[in-house]
Amino acid sequence: MPEGHTLHRLAKLHDQRFAGGQVRVSSPQGRFAEGAALLDGRVLTRAEAWGKHLLHHYDSGVTLHIHLGLYGKFTESAVPMDDPVGEVRMRLIGGGRTGELRGTDLRGPAACEILLEPEVTALTARLGPDPLRRDADPDRAWDRIRRSQRPIGALLMDQKILAGVGNVYRAEVLFRHGISPDRPGTQLSYEEWQGIWSDLVDLMKVGVRRGKIVVVRPEHDHGAPAYAKDKPRTYVYRRAGDPCRLCGTTVLHSVLDARNLFWCPTCQPR
CATH class of the missing domain: 1.10.8.50 (Helicase, Ruva Protein; domain 3)
Known part of the structure; x- marks a missing residue:
């Protein structure tokens, strides 16, 4: 299972590439179709990590929560992206603040779900301090x-x-x-x-x-x-x-x- 530094590295990468602009979100596999529809066309405001959890915050007030678990993995790609291969839970494409389009595919996560603000608060409240967060006590x-x-x-x-x-x-x-x-x-x-x-x-x-x-x-x-x-x-x-x-x-x-x-x-x- 990836350790916390991997999630913080992903959060930093996604914040640089996708935050600050509209994103296109889909679920080629179909298992995240409803969640993808809520995110598609919205602005990703920021990405952050807390422990082994990755959080994408959107301008609509919802948050995408991802836990990679044992088998989850992101594959980064240039655009246009090739047709999805394998069980792609989520595909995200965007240009962020620079407008340079990039894409990423998520496969095999333990969790890929939409959370509302109270649910995000509950999630972070049950986690201990993260050595990589500036607000850690x-x-x-x-x-x-x-x-x-x-x-x-x-x-x-x-x-x-x-x-x-x-x-x-x-x-x-x-x-x-x-x-x-x-x-x-x-x-x-x-x-x-x-x-x-x-x-x-x-x-x-x-x-x-x-x-x-x-x-x-x-x-x-x-x-x-x-x-x-x-x-x-x-x-x-x-x-x-x-x-x-x-x-x-x-x-x-x-x-x-x-x-x-x-x-x-x-x-x-x-």
């Missing part, structure tokens, strides 16, 4: 973490506590700060939380800027390659059974709340 997340007996590895993935952090950033930021994913939230210090938050802000900003996850510090970026082609080099994520880049201890794996968990037992002692 990290103390909101800290107030819940410090009172929870749940492992910090689970708390960081709970979108109601912290929005936008996925499995890669979770594993890597805990490694970078030497914190066991099993440590209860009540045993985390405020200084440790501040370090985690600040690191997430920096790392995820790099993800937005470069379009990929970069978590290994330059002085450690040697030795074993990435866990798969075109994937990020990591300290522990997807490296179970391999030696730790810092100490050589075997990286371990378990499952926490139905998600794969990776850590180094030496660098992240219980």
Whole structure:
């Protein structure tokens, strides 16, 4: 599932290309036909992301809400666009403020729906602070973490506590700060939380800027390659059974709340 930096990168791209002008919206697949009809010919005023949610705001007062889920993907294209291929849930074409027409196809999202303002408010209200948003208040997340007996590895993935952090950033930021994913939230210090938050802000900003996850510090970026082609080099994520880049201890794996968990037992002692 795409992590928060991917959605912020998409929001920035869509805001640059489509916001400020009328857009043509259709649903070649047909599953979003009614929603597309409400947006077609309207002005997209702005695009933004909140955690793993993408929001397109329109001059009519409605908002398009998209959650990519496991399989959702946007394909950007020049205009004129080719005939739709596959199950295209939504096709959007517009020129934004510049008038230079571009298009994008959305396939396989977990959610593609029209929301009214109260529904948008309800959606964002149930999400935790997003490290990539300027209006984020990290103390909101800290107030819940410090009172929870749940492992910090689970708390960081709970979108109601912290929005936008996925499995890669979770594993890597805990490694970078030497914190066991099993440590209860009540045993985390405020200084440790501040370090985690600040690191997430920096790392995820790099993800937005470069379009990929970069978590290994330059002085450690040697030795074993990435866990798969075109994937990020990591300290522990997807490296179970391999030696730790810092100490050589075997990286371990378990499952926490139905998600794969990776850590180094030496660098992240219980």
